[in-house]
Amino acid sequence: MHLREKEGIEKKVLVVTGGLGFVGSALCLELVRRGAQQVRAFDLRPQSPWSDHLRNRGVVCIQGDVSKKQDVDKALDGADCVFHLASYGMSGKEMLQLGRVDEININGTCHVLDACLEHGVKRLVYVSTYNVVFGGKEIINGNESLPYFPMDDHADPYGRSKSIAEQLVLKSNGRPFKKKKGKLYTCAIRPAAIYGPGEERHLPRIMKLAKLGLLPFKIGGTNVKSDWVYVDNLVLALLLASMGLLDDIPGRGHPVAAGQPYFISDGSPVNSFEFIGPLLKSVDYALPKVSLAVPHALLLGKVFWVFYSFMYPWLSRRWLPQPLILPAEVYKVGVTHYFSFLKAKEELGYRPMVSPEEGMAATISYWKDRKRRTLDGPTIFPWLSVVIAMTMLFCAAYMPDIGPVTLFKALGLFFFRSIGALRVAFILAVAAHIGEGVYAWKLARKVDPANAKGWFWQTLVLGFFSLRYLLKRAKMYANVTRS
Incomplete structure (x- = not known):
């Protein structure tokens, strides 16, 4: 398919659900660049890291909930094409919020379909997932002829809900509008794991675990491979899919993409731990050396699933950390599954515009x-x-002999010989921490003023364990200043 880059975009009104997200914002900016009359970013959040830039570029940001029909109707009224990116439950604690997952992914998609038919929106591009066909069984160079994974066998509600939603979207292809002539044309894009500067889901969680030293093992063998897709490549695929739904192209009858799913990736299957290795190394985080077999990792994932299920009422609270791993995530990194994008290449003209090396270089630069x-x-x-x-030390020096305090006091007396010496040791330790905290605050005001308070509190607790990181940053700052 060879069309102008502005075909179906120029002078059109386009809506992106989930438009304030990582992919959604990149798509909105590209639509503006290609001459759209109006781009609407429909999102539950009023703000995001990209929202101010989107508004500055003329994107209309509409706050609303895709699970509320009236919000969707308002956002889609008068649109020519909709890119439905909004979803919930892809990873971490979100996976266990079963009701919200179905409410957003299934009910929300039904509302989008209804609004398209109500308002005469001709084109709907749905962002799906590999998980509609993958659920833990090896797939090598798969294609779109693969059947949907059995509903009852999905390891998480996200994959099941996205599968239901994709089937609803594709079966709605060709449905006539309710109030005027014309039909709705739909297609589904199934992206691999997405990466790039600013990605919100996969990499931040990996980096946080690595920073805390909680990335202790790899999962599966080194021969396990899966796909990744750089954000710009995915945006290109979405634009091409929207063009593939046009029904007014001379010499082409039925829209080529109508009712079709497409796998999208960079086309370079790779072991996930090898893929993130250069990124972790670039920021001085350790790549795990020990490997954990998939069955053992699954057992660990099920333990976390059970524990976090008991914590259901508090899953949305910030104080509850993300689980280390969940069963569906074990399959994603521990079982080979990669797909061909040949169909997207032949029917949509898709070819990755950014290589994995270029994409990772940009991602590394962002994280550094x-x-x-x-x-x-x-x-x-x-x-x-x-x-x-x-x-x-505090308990041994000041608390009465109750429970474990007796043991603490015995250990303290073994080293310090007297309660008085224990108390002096505690006071000196506290004074040292306070002194290091104050020094860190003063030093940080020169070399890292934006985080001066953070450095004070962290060093107040950790002492030199924190201060050495600030001294390293001060050394880098001095080198930059000299140069």
Whole structure:
């Protein structure tokens, strides 16, 4: 398919659900660049890291909930094409919020379909997932002829709900409008794991775990491979899919993409841990060396699933950390599954415009800059060691002999010989931490003023375990200043 890059976009009104997200914002900006009359970013959030830039570029940001029909009707009224990206439950704690997953992914998609038919929207591009056909069984160079994964066998509600929603979208292809002549044409894009500068789901969680030292093992063998897709390549595929739904192209009868699903990736299957290795190394985080077999990782994932299921009422609370791993995530990184984008190439003209090397280089540059601008620090193990040691010292020096305090006091007396010496040791330790905290605050005001308070509190707790990271940053700052 060879069309102008502005075909079906120029002078059109286009809606992107989930438009304030990572992919949605990139898509909105590209639609503006290609001459759209109006681009609407429909999102539950009023703000995101990209929202101000979108508004500055003329994107109309509409706050609303895709699970509420009136919000969807308002956003889609007068649109020529809709890109339905809004979804919920892809990873982490979200996976366990079963009701919200179905409410957004299934009910929300039904509302989008109804609004398209109500308002005469001709084109709907649905962003689906590999998980509609993958559920833990190896797939090598799969294609769109693969059947949907059995509904009852999905490892998580996200894959099941996206499968239901995709089938609803594709079966709605060709349905006539309710109030005027014409038909709705639909297609589905099935992207691989998405990466790029600013990606919100996969990489931030991996980087946070690596920073805390909680990325202790790889899952599966080194021969396990899966697909990734750079954000710009996915945006290109979405635009091409929208063009593939046009019904007014001379010499072409039925829209080529109508009712069709398409796998989209960079076309370079790779082991996930090898893929993220250069990124972790670039920011001085350790890549795990120990491997965990998939059955053992699944057992661990099920333990986390059970525990977090009991924590259901608090899943949306910020104080509850993300689970280390869940069963569906074990399959994603521990079982080979990659797909051919030949169908998208032949029917849509899709070819990745950014290579994996270029995409990872841009991603590394983003994360190195992000690390320079944020508070750095040690893994969780120094945190635990210092907090436990200071607590034990305080209990031994000042608390009465109750429960474990007796043991703490015995250990303290073994080293310090007297209660008085224990109390002096505790006071000196507290004074040292306060002094290091104040020094860190003063130093940070010169070399990292945006995080000065963070450096103070972190160093107040950890002492030199935190201060050494700030001293390293101060050294880098001095080198930059000299140059």
